[in-house]
Amino acid sequence: MLKPIVLLPVLFTLPLSAMAATLPGDAANGKKLYDANCTSCHNDSVYKRQDRQIKSLEGLKEQIGSCGHMTNITLAKPQVNDLVKYLNDTYYKFK
Numbered sequence: 001m002l003k004p005i006v007l008l009p010v011l012f013t014l015p016l017s018a019m020a021a022t023l024p025g026d027a028a029n030g031k032k033l034y035d036a037n038c039t040s041c042h043n044d045s046v047y048k049r050q051d052r053q054i055k056s057l058e059g060l061k062e063q064i065g066s067c068g069h070m071t072n073i074t075l076a077k078p079q080v081n082d083l084v085k086y087l088n089d090t091y092y093k094f095k
């Protein structure tokens with residue numbers, strides 16, 4: 001009789017972890033890259049504002065590409081993935 005209750009947490013956590021796994025990249029490393037390179041022009045208010053520009057994961061990747069050009073570093077693909085994952089996990093939450 002206890003079984004359905006025991007299963008509930010499993011049902012709720014499964015889809016969440018499955019979604020998180022769809023994005024490649026390492027959010028912790030993304031945060032390090034971000035803190036080191038991305039805070040000179042804007043702070044996180046640009047991701048939190050109501051009328052933010054980015055509406056999709058694709059858009060986020062493109063924006064990081066063009067913002068990356070403005071920094072003094074060259075972002076390799078894995079670094080872009082880390083940044084996308086960090087910003088998406090933290091602010092945008094695109095699926």
Ligand code: HEC
Pocket residue numbers: 034037038039040041042046047051052053054060063064067068070071083087
């Ligand atoms: C040389 C200045 C500069 C640097 C450095 C910079 N950005 Fe930006 N970024 C901008 C400007 C300008 C905008 C547009 C702000 C606006 O629309 O008001 C922007 C916007 C963005 C947006 C879109 C926000 C929205 O509206 O949803 C993202 C995401 C972003 N930047 C990520 C990054 C990341 C990641 C880095 C580090 C790799 C970075 N930026 C470094 C200038 C910069």
